[in-house]
Amino acid sequence: MSYGTCFPLWRAGAPDWDAYVRAPFLGGLADGSLPRRAFLTYLSQDYLFLIHFARAWSLAVTKAGSLPEMRACSATVHALLETETRLHVELCGRAGITEGDLAATLEAPQNLAYTRYVLEAGYSGDFLDLLAALAPCVLGYGEIGARLLSEPHDPAYAEWIETYGGADYQALCHDTAALIDGAVASRLGPQAPALPRWRQLQDRFSTATRLEAAFWTLAG
Amino acid sequence: MSYGTCFPLWRAGAPDWDAYVRAPFLGGLADGSLPRRAFLTYLSQDYLFLIHFARAWSLAVTKAGSLPEMRACSATVHALLETETRLHVELCGRAGITEGDLAATLEAPQNLAYTRYVLEAGYSGDFLDLLAALAPCVLGYGEIGARLLSEPHDPAYAEWIETYGGADYQALCHDTAALIDGAVASRLGPQAPALPRWRQLQDRFSTATRLEAAFWTLAG
Amino acid sequence: MSYGTCFPLWRAGAPDWDAYVRAPFLGGLADGSLPRRAFLTYLSQDYLFLIHFARAWSLAVTKAGSLPEMRACSATVHALLETETRLHVELCGRAGITEGDLAATLEAPQNLAYTRYVLEAGYSGDFLDLLAALAPCVLGYGEIGARLLSEPHDPAYAEWIETYGGADYQALCHDTAALIDGAVASRLGPQAPALPRWRQLQDRFSTATRLEAAFWTLAG
Amino acid sequence: MSYGTCFPLWRAGAPDWDAYVRAPFLGGLADGSLPRRAFLTYLSQDYLFLIHFARAWSLAVTKAGSLPEMRACSATVHALLETETRLHVELCGRAGITEGDLAATLEAPQNLAYTRYVLEAGYSGDFLDLLAALAPCVLGYGEIGARLLSEPHDPAYAEWIETYGGADYQALCHDTAALIDGAVASRLGPQAPALPRWRQLQDRFSTATRLEAAFWTLAG
Numbered sequence: 001m002s003y004g005t006c007f008p009l010w011r012a013g014a015p016d017w018d019a020y021v022r023a024p025f026l027g028g029l030a031d032g033s034l035p036r037r038a039f040l041t042y043l044s045q046d047y048l049f050l051i052h053f054a055r056a057w058s059l060a061v062t063k064a065g066s067l068p069e070m071r072a073c074s075a076t077v078h079a080l081l082e083t084e085t086r087l088h089v090e091l092c093g094r095a096g097i098t099e100g101d102l103a104a105t106l107e108a109p110q111n112l113a114y115t116r117y118v119l120e121a122g123y124s125g126d127f128l129d130l131l132a133a134l135a136p137c138v139l140g141y142g143e144i145g146a147r148l149l150s151e152p153h154d155p156a157y158a159e160w161i162e163t164y165g166g167a168d169y170q171a172l173c174h175d176t177a178a179l180i181d182g183a184v185a186s187r188l189g190p191q192a193p194a195l196p197r198w199r200q201l202q203d204r205f206s207t208a209t210r211l212e213a214a215f216w217t218l219a220g
Numbered sequence: 221m222s223y224g225t226c227f228p229l230w231r232a233g234a235p236d237w238d239a240y241v242r243a244p245f246l247g248g249l250a251d252g253s254l255p256r257r258a259f260l261t262y263l264s265q266d267y268l269f270l271i272h273f274a275r276a277w278s279l280a281v282t283k284a285g286s287l288p289e290m291r292a293c294s295a296t297v298h299a300l301l302e303t304e305t306r307l308h309v310e311l312c313g314r315a316g317i318t319e320g321d322l323a324a325t326l327e328a329p330q331n332l333a334y335t336r337y338v339l340e341a342g343y344s345g346d347f348l349d350l351l352a353a354l355a356p357c358v359l360g361y362g363e364i365g366a367r368l369l370s371e372p373h374d375p376a377y378a379e380w381i382e383t384y385g386g387a388d389y390q391a392l393c394h395d396t397a398a399l400i401d402g403a404v405a406s407r408l409g410p411q412a413p414a415l416p417r418w419r420q421l422q423d424r425f426s427t428a429t430r431l432e433a434a435f436w437t438l439a440g
Numbered sequence: 441m442s443y444g445t446c447f448p449l450w451r452a453g454a455p456d457w458d459a460y461v462r463a464p465f466l467g468g469l470a471d472g473s474l475p476r477r478a479f480l481t482y483l484s485q486d487y488l489f490l491i492h493f494a495r496a497w498s499l500a501v502t503k504a505g506s507l508p509e510m511r512a513c514s515a516t517v518h519a520l521l522e523t524e525t526r527l528h529v530e531l532c533g534r535a536g537i538t539e540g541d542l543a544a545t546l547e548a549p550q551n552l553a554y555t556r557y558v559l560e561a562g563y564s565g566d567f568l569d570l571l572a573a574l575a576p577c578v579l580g581y582g583e584i585g586a587r588l589l590s591e592p593h594d595p596a597y598a599e600w601i602e603t604y605g606g607a608d609y610q611a612l613c614h615d616t617a618a619l620i621d622g623a624v625a626s627r628l629g630p631q632a633p634a635l636p637r638w639r640q641l642q643d644r645f646s647t648a649t650r651l652e653a654a655f656w657t658l659a660g
Numbered sequence: 661m662s663y664g665t666c667f668p669l670w671r672a673g674a675p676d677w678d679a680y681v682r683a684p685f686l687g688g689l690a691d692g693s694l695p696r697r698a699f700l701t702y703l704s705q706d707y708l709f710l711i712h713f714a715r716a717w718s719l720a721v722t723k724a725g726s727l728p729e730m731r732a733c734s735a736t737v738h739a740l741l742e743t744e745t746r747l748h749v750e751l752c753g754r755a756g757i758t759e760g761d762l763a764a765t766l767e768a769p770q771n772l773a774y775t776r777y778v779l780e781a782g783y784s785g786d787f788l789d790l791l792a793a794l795a796p797c798v799l800g801y802g803e804i805g806a807r808l809l810s811e812p813h814d815p816a817y818a819e820w821i822e823t824y825g826g827a828d829y830q831a832l833c834h835d836t837a838a839l840i841d842g843a844v845a846s847r848l849g850p851q852a853p854a855l856p857r858w859r860q861l862q863d864r865f866s867t868a869t870r871l872e873a874a875f876w877t878l879a880g
Contacts, residue, residue: 054281054290055564061278061297062339063784065860067323070274071301077281078298081291103287109654112647113553119282120556123563124495124723126786187857188848195855197847200725207552214549275784283564285640329874332867333773336780343783344503344715346566407637408628415635417627420505427772434769494730498721501714501737502779507763510714511741517721518738521731543727559722 003139004177006184009193010135010205016213020136021144025216029161032154038219039157040095045111045218047088047102052115054080056122056134063127065186072179079172087163108218114211121204128187128197131180132204136212142173223359224397226404229413230355230425236433240356241364245436249381252374258439259377260315265331265438267308267322272335274300276342276354283347285406292399299392307383328438334431341424348407348417351400352424356432362393443579444617446624449633450575450645456653460576461584465656469601472594478659479597480535485551485658487528487542492555494520496562496574503567505626512619519612527603548658554651561644568627568637571620572644576652582613663799664837666844669853670795670865676873680796681804685876689821692814698879699817700755705771705878707748707762712775714740716782716794723787725846732839739832747823768878774871781864788847788857791840792864796872802833 002008011017025042028034057080060073089099107115118137122130145164153161163169184192184201192198222228231237245262248254277300280293309319338357342350365384373381383389404412404421412418442448451457465482468474497520500513529539547555558577562570585604593601603609624632624641632638662668671677685702688694717740720733749759767775778797782790805824813821823829844852844861852858 051287051290054294055284056282058278058281058290058294058297062275062282064275067271067301067305070271070278074274074278074294074297074301077278077294081287081294085287107647109553109651110549112557112651113549116556116560117552120559120563123560123783124786126784126789129786185856187855187860189855189857191851195847195849196845197849200847207547211549211552327867329770329773329871332777332871333769336776337772340776340779340783343563343780344566346564346569349566405636407635407640409635409637411631415627415629416625417629420627427767431769431772491727491730494734495722495724498718498730498734498737501718502716502722504715507711507741507745510711510718514714514718514734514737514741517718517734521727521734525727 003142003173004181006180006192007135007139007177010132010202011139013202014136014206014209016206016210017140020209020213020216021140021147023213023216025219026144026148029157030148030151030153032156034157036095040092040097041219042216043088043092044097044102044105045108045215047085047092048105048107049111049115049215050080050085050088052119053134053137054085056115056118056130059119059122060127060130060134063122063130065127065183069127069179069183072175076172076176091159110211110214110218114208114215117211118208121208125204127183128201129204131183132201133208135176135180135205136209138176139173140209140212142170145169223362223393224401226400226412227355227359227397230352230422231359233422234356234426234429236426236430237360240429240433240436241360241367243433243436245439246364246368249377250368250371250373252376254377256315260312260317261439262436263308263312264317264322264325265328265435267305267312268325268327269331269335269435270300270305270308272339273354273357274305276335276338276350279339279342280347280350280354283342283350285347285403289347289399289403292395296392296396311379330431330434330438334428334435337431338428341428345424347403348421349424351403352421353428355396355400355425356429358396359393360429360432362390365389443582443613444621446620446632447575447579447617450572450642451579453642454576454646454649456646456650457580460649460653460656461580461587463653463656465659466584466588469597470588470591470593472596474597476535480532480537481659482656483528483532484537484542484545485548485655487525487532488545488547489551489555489655490520490525490528492559493574493577494525496555496558496570499559499562500567500570500574503562503570505567505623509567509619509623512615516612516616531599550651550654550658554648554655557651558648561648565644567623568641569644571623572641573648575616575620575645576649578616579613580649580652582610585609663802663833664841666840666852667795667799667837670792670862671799673862674796674866674869676866676870677800680869680873680876681800681807683873683876685879686804686808689817690808690811690813692816694817696755700752700757701879702876703748703752704757704762704765705768705875707745707752708765708767709771709775709875710740710745710748712779713794713797714745716775716778716790719779719782720787720790720794723782723790725787725843729787729839729843732835736832736836751819770871770874770878774868774875777871778868781868785864787843788861789864791843792861793868795836795840795865796869798836799833800869800872802830805829 025034054077057073057076061070061077064070064073089102092102118133121133141164145161148161149165188195188197245254274297277293277296281290281297284290284293309322312322338353341353361384365381368381369385408415408417465474494517497513497516501510504510504513529542532542558573561573581604585601588601589605628635628637685694714737717733717736721730721737724730724733749762752762778793781793801824805821808821809825848855848857
């Protein structure tokens with residue numbers, strides 16, 4: 001699985017990448033053995049996560065260096081606020097969890113850790129720090145979705161698998177990878193991986209990956 | 221002219237409000253005496269302004285306290301990046317000013333002062349500080365547009381007057397005023413104007429108004 | 441134990457306060473049963489914590505509203521960077537842990553969660569949000585130190601207990617409480633606890649308390 | 661005059677450097693022809709400037725990448741808040757301007773433009789963006805002070821000239837230049853001037869220089 005140029009390098013340098021994209025939780029999604037209750041716990045936390053994720057992509061608009069960068073990030077904010085959060089509300093609604101329930105859910109420590117890490121990376125660093133911290137989520141879900149979709153999977157969670165493995169989400173992944181590659185090239189030039197700055201970005205990516213891996217454990 | 225509840229109070233407390241909404245530049249727009257060259261200088265600077273303004277509204281998404289607040293601010297970002305900046309490019313294009321020319325324009329000091337004041341108010345303060353600093357621009361243009369449209373005006377700049385005096389922009393003003401009133405009420409309660417915090421918000425609004433008034437002078 | 445006016449109210453409203461100030465880890469500090477190795481793990485993480493804590497107090501200088509507020513926060517930054525971090529280096533050094541070891545320590549998830557929550561509260565909110573998120577650490581350690589010092593305790597960790605229970609740290613707690621009370625009064629006025637804003641500050645305080653309680657568990 | 665390695669390159673690339681360090685205002689300081697009233701207007705605005713400058717250096721502590729970087733920036737905050745602001749209060753006090761008068765002074769547009777530009781560069785960019793925006797002030801005053809001190813000058817403003825030309829301030833300039841050079845090297849490596857990032861830092865430096873040049877004009 002490959003999205004762009006920077007991501008495969010960062011992915012290879014993140015010790016927890018496999019723990020993230022091959023978590024037991026995902027095995028349970030694929031073979032249908034994941035208890036519905038655990039899935040709904042995950043979904044409720046993911047709803048809160050999406051809100052902070054939209055906040056982080058909005059911060060990326062603020063910190064971008066050009067109109068095309070701003071427009072790319074803004075399109076993601078729009079998709080998160082107008083489509084993805086509404087999908088979660090609908091999915092949860094089918095299980096009797098209302099939007100009010102979702103908004104009143106107590107954020108799990110793993111959720112707090114990951115979302116605030118990304119936002120703080122963005123505030124304290126620059127546009128690249130923020131993208132490096134956002135990348136494991138966007139592109140990791142793309143990698144997970146594509147793999148699960150290409151393998152035999154139980155119908156129980158097929159909708160989730162088809163969302164992230166499907167053409168729309170895969171296109172978003174390629175756009176995001178292009179945004180990252182362009183942003184890195186227009187700031188650090190063609191020798192970016194040889195700069196000390198690269199190691200700092202790798203560290204952002206690796207820590208975010210570690211926190212993504214932990215996120216799967218919140219459903220117990 | 222009245223938008224919501226907070227704005228009329230802040231407006232009444234801003235010493236430079238009339239200097240802003242009754243600037244000589246606007247008289248020249250109304251009677252058509254404003255030299256085309258001055259208008260194009262203004263428009264080029266306003267293009268750069270819109271970019272920073274979109275950045276500030278994106279920061280508002282990040283600093284918002286609820287999904288409806290986030291969605292309201294994000295809609296403004298979307299309109300700025302997808303519609304208003306493109307209109308400026310088109311208007312300038314008719315006068316032979318390319319998008320490349322616009323992007324290469326040196327920011328006038330009045331432009332730097334105003335945009336950075338708003339962004340810094342947002343970063344250093346909270347959602348309310350940011351809204352108070354954004355309000356004079358959004359709602360002042362609404363007030364100016366509505367007034368000029370209701371009075372006899374020369375066709376020379378009628379397009380500009382109709383944009384800001386027109387129904388779409390006026391609706392945006394009422395939405396923004398509702399966003400502000402709701403944000404103040406849900407944080408400071410019904411006695412907001414009696415709190416010391418109110419004076420700080422008034423100060424944000426008054427300083428932004430002063431910088432808006434100065435903005436008209438950049439076209440010489 | 442009482443520091444100022446706001447803190448006792450926030451403390452009473454934080455569901456995890458007792459879990460924080462009466463954690464098993466603290467029992468082990470008091471009776472000396474805490475394994476040295478667990479203490480050193482805690483101390484190494486606390487060193488990383490102090491660095492982010494100093495960053496957060498510096499952000500408070502940036503977000504303060506007056507010179508006295510700036511000076512109060514800056515004094516804390518100075519104490520953290522020039523005294524407290526050096527004490528940790530010295531304490532760890534006695535156990536053979538070098539400053540290089542400390543800097544290379546992988547941040548525990550509990551540490552990431554807490555420090556980034558505080559910093560992000562500061563960036564996304566205002567001075568009060570930041571103070572409400574900082575308060576549980578500063579004042580909770582004061583309460584813990586004062587209590588443990590007043591009770592019989594084993595000499596094993598007496599130095600730690602004397603640091604936080606001692607006169608210097610207790611004076612810092614009273615100064616911090618005065619800073620908080622003054623900051624709240626000069627923004628929200630005398631009826632602050634009746635405002636919706638108060639609930640938001642309570643929520644910052646409660647979440648930070650929850651993350652402080654979890655911090656004790658990182659030493660296993 | 662030379663401080664470190666990056667500064668001379670940025671200085672050479674800033675079109676307004678001479679307008680800044682050879683402003684008419686400075687000629688009037690050197691030969692004593694500057695009216696006292698203009699000097700006091702400058703000093704009052706500079707007092708407000710110092711407060712925002714201390715806020716910006718505190719933000720640098722928050723955005724720094726290591727303890728030594730944090731300590732270097734924190735030392736500057738400390739000097740600004742505990743020494744330089746008090747000196748301005750004393751100097752103004754001799755002329756009958758009280759600390760209350762200073763705090764109530766309306767910020768000039770040139771002051772708003774410069775201070776908010778620097779702070780926003782820091783918030784939206786990273787540590788390097790902030791340092792590049794701070795450098796013209798710190799090091800430009802060093803260059804101005806050293807030059808005026810080495811030339812014949814009237815006693816009228818000798819105190820000001822001796823402050824910035826004197827050994828203490830010159831040492832601070834060399835420390836700041838070393839901080840900048842180290843920060844650039846540890847992020848962008850030895851080929852920093854060849855990277856696109858360098859042009860962005862140059863742009864920060866050049867814009868801040870332009871706003872510094874304009875600052876001299878506020879005293880009329």
